[in-house]
Amino acid sequence: MTTNVEATVQTYSNYINGEWVASGTEMTADSINPANCDDIVGRYQLSSKEDLNRAVEAASKAQRAWRKLSGSTRGDILFKAASIMEDRIDDIARTMTREMGKTYPEAKGETARGIAILRYYAGEGMRPIGDVIPSTDSDALMFTTRTPLGVVGVITPWNFPVAIPLWKAAPALIYGNTVVLKPASESAVTCAKIVDCLHEAGIPAGVLNMVTGSGSVIGQGLADHPKVNGITFTGSNTVGKKLGQAALSRGAKYQLEMGGKNPVIVAEDADLDLAAEATVSGGLKSTGQKCTATSRVIVHAAVYDEFREKLLAKVAEIKVGDGLEDGTWMGPSASEGQLKTVLSYVEKGKAEGAKLLYGGKRSEEGTNAKGYFVEPAVFDEVTADMTIAREEIFGPVLTLMKVSSFEEALELANDSEYGLSASVFTTNISKALSFINEMDAGLVRINTESAGVELQAPFGGMKQSSSHSREQGRAAIEFFTSIKTVFVK
Ligand code: NAP
Numbered sequence: 001m002t003t004n005v006e007a008t009v010q011t012y013s014n015y016i017n018g019e020w021v022a023s024g025t026e027m028t029a030d031s032i033n034p035a036n037c038d039d040i041v042g043r044y045q046l047s048s049k050e051d052l053n054r055a056v057e058a059a060s061k062a063q064r065a066w067r068k069l070s071g072s073t074r075g076d077i078l079f080k081a082a083s084i085m086e087d088r089i090d091d092i093a094r095t096m097t098r099e100m101g102k103t104y105p106e107a108k109g110e111t112a113r114g115i116a117i118l119r120y121y122a123g124e125g126m127r128p129i130g131d132v133i134p135s136t137d138s139d140a141l142m143f144t145t146r147t148p149l150g151v152v153g154v155i156t157p158w159n160f161p162v163a164i165p166l167w168k169a170a171p172a173l174i175y176g177n178t179v180v181l182k183p184a185s186e187s188a189v190t191c192a193k194i195v196d197c198l199h200e201a202g203i204p205a206g207v208l209n210m211v212t213g214s215g216s217v218i219g220q221g222l223a224d225h226p227k228v229n230g231i232t233f234t235g236s237n238t239v240g241k242k243l244g245q246a247a248l249s250r251g252a253k254y255q256l257e258m259g260g261k262n263p264v265i266v267a268e269d270a271d272l273d274l275a276a277e278a279t280v281s282g283g284l285k286s287t288g289q290k291c292t293a294t295s296r297v298i299v300h301a302a303v304y305d306e307f308r309e310k311l312l313a314k315v316a317e318i319k320v321g322d323g324l325e326d327g328t329w330m331g332p333s334a335s336e337g338q339l340k341t342v343l344s345y346v347e348k349g350k351a352e353g354a355k356l357l358y359g360g361k362r363s364e365e366g367t368n369a370k371g372y373f374v375e376p377a378v379f380d381e382v383t384a385d386m387t388i389a390r391e392e393i394f395g396p397v398l399t400l401m402k403v404s405s406f407e408e409a410l411e412l413a414n415d416s417e418y419g420l421s422a423s424v425f426t427t428n429i430s431k432a433l434s435f436i437n438e439m440d441a442g443l444v445r446i447n448t449e450s451a452g453v454e455l456q457a458p459f460g461g462m463k464q465s466s467s468h469s470r471e472q473g474r475a476a477i478e479f480f481t482s483i484k485t486v487f488v489k
């Protein structure tokens, strides 16, 4: 899978037609550890359209034989890959932490989730794929079955470098599609390690391919490619919409999961300790780089001051540092670009009149000076029109907003172009029920943080957060297959 270029830095190849192959461009890029910029995690291929075309050709050729296999035979390969991944869990998790910064316990948890995703979809190979529908003709049998799309392009972000590629590729594969995967450049090495688990598990040549390189070349190339029948994307809105339009314009199926600006409502009857704990965890774990991260903190005036004190006390305890070190609670921003974005939003918040209560500066103490660390930020006196209350920051920034009724809180929570996840803290069942009914978000969570998804349940957003499709759980079958209605006489 790898070749040594230098004693310590490995170069990772593309995976095309069952083989690890270097790009024809002979160009690579460094994947950097954001906790220590001197540490190069590995080199990945800067591929060209020609590399991509080879991968799509391989996937296209492998299609017929793969879809003819039984679901359980395809599942056996996923089960085997899961076991291989389990043996490699520490290495994969360490690589993830080095490559994009999240703490080692979080990276290990995510890798364990990746293993569970493989097993869940392996089992899916033996579950029902259709319905028998009574025909009006008593001599006929009418039923539905499912057929794969064909070749699926999978384009993924760096913030969940194991879970997202797997929650897209595993269902694609189990339902009989072949895959060309374009991982985020920021997490290309981690992705190579999970692809290698499927390679070792004996996935047939061409069924799964990985091509690394620039988003505008490989990502756009996938969306434009006439032999790619479906595009599944997770990432930013700007890129997602472009890719969706490219797929739509040539009649390919597409699925986009994009940004969020997730609110938490703290009602006057909330358990404030629980709410403060969950706001910190939901907003700042993974350095706020989760699409479901809590961003807007909407608090009833009656408990505002008390909640704010509890929140600040918890934020002050956060240890920012290298995710591989014991005791680190929050790692660095994943890249220099992410760090700059966070710092610029902090400046914008101050300039527009919000009051910075805590943090928001680059953290440069000791060894933190070598990485892209930032202190978690808490803003007070935030109003709905401010940029920091409207745009996705994708960093460790909490914005406090005061309301005088639950109705006002709900209205404010819904005042966003996004609708991915939302949570409420209340001990009042009527408020919880109004929230469930009236909150426009794909995930609504009561007395728990906004971040967190379970792999067996549907996941996706409303409004600008998604193309209104759902992934994960059994919902995945809707994107990765087409229904065929069969009439037998
Ligand atoms: P991004 O910049 O949109 O990148 C996502 C993927 O698209 C990467 O593989 C990237 O490749 C590729 N790409 C970049 N520019 C492209 C272009 N012009 N044409 C085609 N492909 C292109 O997003 P990100 O910064 O990695 O991730 C953060 C975003 O993802 C946030 O907005 C977050 O909310 C969202 N997200 C959403 C969910 C969800 O389920 N809703 C989950 C996680 C993250 P390169 O890496 O090579 O640029």
Ligand code: MG
Residues within 6 Å of the ligand: 031, 032, 033, 034, 098, 099, 100, 186, 187, 334, 335
């Ligand atoms: Mg990196």
